[in-house]
Amino acid sequence: MIKNIIRYVAVFILCLAAYERPAIHAQEQPHVIEIHAKRFSFTPAEITITKGEPVTLALTADDVTHGLVIPELGVNATIPKGKVTKVVVTPQQAGTFKGQCGHFCGVGHASMVFSVQVKDK
Numbered sequence: 001m002i003k004n005i006i007r008y009v010a011v012f013i014l015c016l017a018a019y020e021r022p023a024i025h026a027q028e029q030p031h032v033i034e035i036h037a038k039r040f041s042f043t044p045a046e047i048t049i050t051k052g053e054p055v056t057l058a059l060t061a062d063d064v065t066h067g068l069v070i071p072e073l074g075v076n077a078t079i080p081k082g083k084v085t086k087v088v089v090t091p092q093q094a095g096t097f098k099g100q101c102g103h104f105c106g107v108g109h110a111s112m113v114f115s116v117q118v119k120d121k
């Protein structure tokens with residue numbers, strides 16, 4: 001009887017430990033948003049992030065070299081084909097911030113735009 005109770009308590013504690021660890025780990029990780037650049041658009045073309053919270057933009061070029069420039073957020077990245085380019089952004093102001101491709105990639109280059117919505121916490 002006592003052995004069974006001890007066994008149940010041990011299993012309960014193990015379950016708690018298993019459930020809590022990933023949750024704590026997830027909170028410590030910066031939020032990552034994957035963005036693909038391809039002639040002549042970004043996917044997604046618009047993201048929403050939160051003021052004061054750092055996010056990592058993981059940028060991938062699917063065809064040729066592109067870039068991402070968002071002047072008001074201090075982003076100016078070249079995105080070479082074949083590797084993931086990571087940029088960390090911590091927005092200090094709420095609002096809408098326009099970006100565009102920063103590397104000439106063909107006739108539709110000028111229409112390759114991006115938008116960041118920054119919301120208050």
Ligand SMILES: [Cu+2]
Nearest residue numbers: 101103105109
């Ligand atoms: Cu371009």
